[in-house]
Amino acid sequence: xxxxxATLPKSPRAYSNIQIAVAFVAAAFGLTILQYIGLxxxxxxxxPETIIPNFAGWLDALFNFVKxxxxxxxxxxxxxxxxxxxxDFSANIFFGKRRFPxxxxxxxxxxxxxxxxxxxxxxxxxxxxxxxxxxxWTALIGQWxxxxxxxxxxxxxxxxxxxxxxxxxxxxxxxxxxxxAIKPILSILQTLPFxxxxxxxxxxxxxxxxxxAVATTIYxxxxxxxxTTLGLKKVxxxxxxxxxxxxxxxxxxxxxxxxxxxxxxxxxxVNQVIMLCLAMVVLTAxxxxxxxxxxxxxxxxxxxxxxxxxxxxxxxxxxxMLDRMSKAWVIKQPEHFERxxxxxxxxxxLLLGIGLFSGFTLLSLVVPFLAEVGRGQDxxxxxxxxxxxxxxxxxxxxxxxxxxxxxxxxxxxxxxFRNFMLSIPTPAFILLVTxxxxxxxxxxxxxxxxxxxxxxxxxxxxxxxxxxxxSVISAVSLAALIGLPIGILxxxxxxxxxxxxxxxxxxxxxxxxxxxxxxxxxxxxxxxxVIFSILIFAMVPLTRYTIEGLRTVPEEMTEAADMAGSxxxxxxxxxxxxxxxxxxxxxxxxxxxxxxxxxxxAAFIGTQDLGQELQRTLAGTxxxxxxxxxxxxxxxxxxxxxxxxxxxxxxxxxxxxx
Amino acid sequence: MNKxxxxxxxxxxxxSPISAFAADSNDPIVIPIHNxxxxxxxSNVVGQLLEMNxxxxxxxxxxxxxxxxxxxxxxxTMELExxxxxxxxxFRAALEKGGIVDVGDHDAVTRExxxxxxxxxxxxxxxxxxxxxxxxxxxxxxxxxxxxGRYLDGPVDWLKHGQExxxxxxxxxxxxxxxxxxxxxxxxxxxxxxKRPVVVFNWTPNFAEAVxxxxxxxxxxxxxxxxxxxxxxxxxxxxxxxxxxxxxxxxKAAWDGMEAKWPSAYAILEKVSFTNPxxxxxAKLVDIDELEPEEAAEVWLEANKDVWKSWLN
Numbered sequence: 019x020x021x022x023x024a025t026l027p028k029s030p031r032a033y034s035n036i037q038i039a040v041a042f043v044a045a046a047f048g049l050t051i052l053q054y055i056g057l058x059x060x061x062x063x064x065x066p067e068t069i070i071p072n073f074a075g076w077l078d079a080l081f082n083f084v085k086x087x088x089x090x091x092x093x094x095x096x097x098x099x100x101x102x103x104x105x106d107f108s109a110n111i112f113f114g115k116r117r118f119p120x121x122x123x124x125x126x127x128x129x130x131x132x133x134x135x136x137x138x139x140x141x142x143x144x145x146x147x148x149x150x151x152x153x154x155w156t157a158l159i160g161q162w163x164x165x166x167x168x169x170x171x172x173x174x175x176x177x178x179x180x181x182x183x184x185x186x187x188x189x190x191x192x193x194x195x196x197x198x199a200i201k202p203i204l205s206i207l208q209t210l211p212f213x214x215x216x217x218x219x220x221x222x223x224x225x226x227x228x229x230x231a232v233a234t235t236i237y238x239x240x241x242x243x244x245x246t247t248l249g250l251k252k253v254x255x256x257x258x259x260x261x262x263x264x265x266x267x268x269x270x271x272x273x274x275x276x277x278x279x280x281x282x283x284x285x286x287x288v289n290q291v292i293m294l295c296l297a298m299v300v301l302t303a304x305x306x307x308x309x310x311x312x313x314x315x316x317x318x319x320x321x322x323x324x325x326x327x328x329x330x331x332x333x334x335x336x337x338x339m340l341d342r343m344s345k346a347w348v349i350k351q352p353e354h355f356e357r358x359x360x361x362x363x364x365x366x367x368l369l370l371g372i373g374l375f376s377g378f379t380l381l382s383l384v385v386p387f388l389a390e391v392g393r394g395q396d397x398x399x400x401x402x403x404x405x406x407x408x409x410x411x412x413x414x415x416x417x418x419x420x421x422x423x424x425x426x427x428x429x430x431x432x433x434x435f436r437n438f439m440l441s442i443p444t445p446a447f448i449l450l451v452t453x454x455x456x457x458x459x460x461x462x463x464x465x466x467x468x469x470x471x472x473x474x475x476x477x478x479x480x481x482x483x484x485x486x487x488x489s490v491i492s493a494v495s496l497a498a499l500i501g502l503p504i505g506i507l508x509x510x511x512x513x514x515x516x517x518x519x520x521x522x523x524x525x526x527x528x529x530x531x532x533x534x535x536x537x538x539x540x541x542x543x544x545x546x547x548v549i550f551s552i553l554i555f556a557m558v559p560l561t562r563y564t565i566e567g568l569r570t571v572p573e574e575m576t577e578a579a580d581m582a583g584s585x586x587x588x589x590x591x592x593x594x595x596x597x598x599x600x601x602x603x604x605x606x607x608x609x610x611x612x613x614x615x616x617x618x619x620a621a622f623i624g625t626q627d628l629g630q631e632l633q634r635t636l637a638g639t640x641x642x643x644x645x646x647x648x649x650x651x652x653x654x655x656x657x658x659x660x661x662x663x664x665x666x667x668x669x670x671x672x673x674x675x676x
Numbered sequence: 677m678n679k680x681x682x683x684x685x686x687x688x689x690x691x692s693p694i695s696a697f698a699a700d701s702n703d704p705i706v707i708p709i710h711n712x713x714x715x716x717x718x719s720n721v722v723g724q725l726l727e728m729n730x731x732x733x734x735x736x737x738x739x740x741x742x743x744x745x746x747x748x749x750x751x752x753t754m755e756l757e758x759x760x761x762x763x764x765x766x767f768r769a770a771l772e773k774g775g776i777v778d779v780g781d782h783d784a785v786t787r788e789x790x791x792x793x794x795x796x797x798x799x800x801x802x803x804x805x806x807x808x809x810x811x812x813x814x815x816x817x818x819x820x821x822x823x824x825g826r827y828l829d830g831p832v833d834w835l836k837h838g839q840e841x842x843x844x845x846x847x848x849x850x851x852x853x854x855x856x857x858x859x860x861x862x863x864x865x866x867x868x869x870x871k872r873p874v875v876v877f878n879w880t881p882n883f884a885e886a887v888x889x890x891x892x893x894x895x896x897x898x899x900x901x902x903x904x905x906x907x908x909x910x911x912x913x914x915x916x917x918x919x920x921x922x923x924x925x926x927x928k929a930a931w932d933g934m935e936a937k938w939p940s941a942y943a944i945l946e947k948v949s950f951t952n953p954x955x956x957x958x959a960k961l962v963d964i965d966e967l968e969p970e971e972a973a974e975v976w977l978e979a980n981k982d983v984w985k986s987w988l989n
Contacts, residue, residue: 621855
């Protein structure tokens with residue numbers, strides 16, 4: 019079962035997809051060679067400026083029409099007031115902003131106690147320790163108030179995203195047309211770079227926590243919709259039948275039959291919502307979201323790496339805590355009590371929580387330290403950490419390694435590769451991508467690739483798009499070189515698989531921004547710092563799916579290989595890897611999606627790609643340009659997504675794994 | 677305790693309209709905060725002054741260019757640091773659209789330009805002249821720039837014109853944009869370790885002067901119109917062939933509805949004016965002494981009573 023035979027479905031036509039693809043590649047080569055010997059007319063190398071349509075201008079006109087003439091701005095500003103009331107409410111509860119209902123802030127000790135009780139209820143002592151410990155760390159390190167500013171916005175944004183996602187998910191499951199309308203929008207939303215969410219949020223929802231909450235909510239909705247629909251579709255007919263027989267109304271069916279049966283998927287959706295909300299914490303700081311993100315930006319702005327690091331740790335701890343707790347909630351089945359169990363026994367955890375909460379609240383009235391860690395009482399070690407980091411960067415070995423990487427990788431590999439990619443004529447590049455889609459997936463995907471990349475060419479941002487693509491391709495290739503061997507090695511034993519998956523899980527909960535800090539520190543402002551930050555981020559799905567793919571190879575197959583007397587290497591290359599390939603391709607696809615996401619954020623380091631232009635638009639009111647750039651990124655990412663996912667699905671079907 | 681007193685004063689003031697001369701609105705005054713320390717501390721200093729005046733104050737973190745649009749819409753009430761070089765263009769554009777007013781200048785002058793830390797002079801003794809800098813361009817070369825020197829410019833959204841100047845003056849430099857101020861400091865910090873010569877974008881007043889002593893590169897002096905008329909400056913065919921103004925203004929700006937809504941707060945804002953050493957001191961309290969911004973503002977206010985006493989009504 020070699021790879022070649024599997025990818026060559028016999029086409030009834032005269033020319034197979036592969037043959038056409040080869041012809042495309044040959045044509046692309048021809049064009050590139052002509053370019054190198056200087057015979058290619060300039061208009062074939064890059065589209066002439068004159069024929070590039072003014073998409074940005076048209077979009078701007080459209081936005082202004084919708085915004086002012088149709089009164090959308092007035093409407094969203096009206097919504098803003100409602101949202102602001104909610105945010106003020108939670109802001110008062112969490113950190114005592116002077117607004118209705120004027121009861122906060124909750125003492126940190128009370129919060130920590132409640133977090134520990136919830137942790138214990140969901141997952142025993144370990145989660146109790148994680149929950150309480152995170153809160154105690156946050157308070158003692160002196161970041162309680164800013165952490166609560168962040169939480170106060172998330173406490174509104176996450177439930178909003180949940181509610182909207184759930185309703186849309188139900189609608190999409192119920193009505194086919196909603197499903198069909200929503201699917202393409204979701205794919206675009208999921209690939210749209212985040213800077214594209216920020217500017218409209220500011221314009222329509224006012225700079226500050228409201229815009230932050232809106233951008234966060236919109237960003238977190240898509241997986242909730244997908245998981246809801248998925249869960250509802252999987253509800254077994256027997257359960258539905260049982261509901262009908264007991265005479266449920268439509269609403270009762272939904273409330274008591276469908277949703278409880280889809281509980282697992284819906285809760286996985288909740289987990290995703292929370293994680294995406296946390297991922298936005300730092301980025302929304304650009305549009306006035308207060309809290310940890312804003313502080314992190316300010317600290318990095320004055321080059322206080324120690325303090326930045328501490329804030330990074332807090333964000334990670336919060337993320338890990340919320341992730342573990344919501345995952346424990348997924349697994350935890352609803353408890354059932356015998357009839358006649360006394361009330362206090364059924365709600366013992368709730369009572370314990372309330373008891374501890376009021377206990378600590380009262381106690382904190384007497385002992386101020388338990389209410390608020392005062393100035394100078396915290397344990398922050400910012401300065402010491404600064405010196406430690408500086409000392410580390412000063413070690414000869416570290417300097418020599420990073421210096422070598424800069425000199426070798428950057429100058430010998432990355433820069434020539436980038437220049438090469440830039441030298442390929444636009445039409446040749448589009449042909450290459452089309453050929454790639456055609457060979458891997460099929461005609462439909464090839465047509466999409468052709469249309470998508472032609473649109474990118476027409477947007478007028480071709481060079482920057484290519485530089486974006488160059489960063490993505492280089493980083494993912496390097497990540498594959500490191501991540502795949504790690505995955506293969508780890509998959510050899512159950513114990514190491516578990517450990518590696520745990521590391522991947524944890525790394526995935528890190529907010530993306532955290533990865534930029536070590537990259538800048540080690541490599542300064544160079545391409546290699548950009549690639550490095552993308553690389554660590556993209557390596558996670560690659561490793562994880564490799565392990566999962568290899569571990570789920572059917573045992574019969576490996577046994578058959580053992581019986582045939584193959585060596586470990588033979589077994590790996592001829593049995594396990596081919597069978598794991600479709601799953602690994604999903605990981606590869608996710609790595610590419612992550613890379614597209616990260617390359618835009620890497621604008622913070624300093625890039626020359628679409629991300630840099632997107633960052634520039636944040637400084638103004640260029641909605642049209644902002645959108646065009648965002649769509650460019652999205653179109654490129656979608657091309658890969660469609661092609662690779664189709665290939666993986668085909669392959670799975672062919673191998674009988676689906 | 678301090679906060680409690682303020683709240684009490686605020687409460688009393690709002691309950692007795694006769695005692696307050698100009699009845700300021702009870703709505704909070706929104707002060708924007710950006711990502712550099714002096715601005716954050718100054719905003720807190722003015723915010724605390726306004727609280728003493730009985731106003732409710734809130735802070736919001738925003739982008740330093742986009743803030744002018746927010747001021748115009750009234751989402752944000754004022755902006756305390758309008759740097760001529762960095763934000764002049766955005767500010768003027770907002771003035772033309774309307775909704776924002778110029779509330780006068782600080783005493784401080786601002787300058788932003790190519791800058792080097794002192795140790796750079798050892799490798800290139802002819803500095804600060806730009807010609808000398810160009811002659812030792814090779815000293816600033818990095819692996820990525822080949823034999824040309826590297827100049828690390830500010831983030832693209834600061835809209836600097838390093839590239840144009842390199843072309844206009846025919847310099848042997850490659851301009852690389854840092855993604856953020858943090859990236860600039862990271863570069864200087866990394867260079868400090870082995871005293872590697874660097875030339876980067878920097879400005880004054882800024883905390884960096886206190887951490888790394890250095891000087892600005894002296895380019896052909898700024899003349900009016902250098903950014904609009906090619907004939908101005910040494911190169912007759914190019915724009916941006918001069919240095920930035922060595923004495924740029926530092927303005928205050930406000931939403932045009934502020935005077936009507938918070939008259940007494942507006943009167944204070946008109947009087948507010950800081951000098952270069954005062955601003956550097958504010959930045960130092962945060963960047964070197966590691967105080968929290970609001971704490972730094974309290975310390976500064978305590979130490980400089982004579983500066984601000986006369987501003988209050």
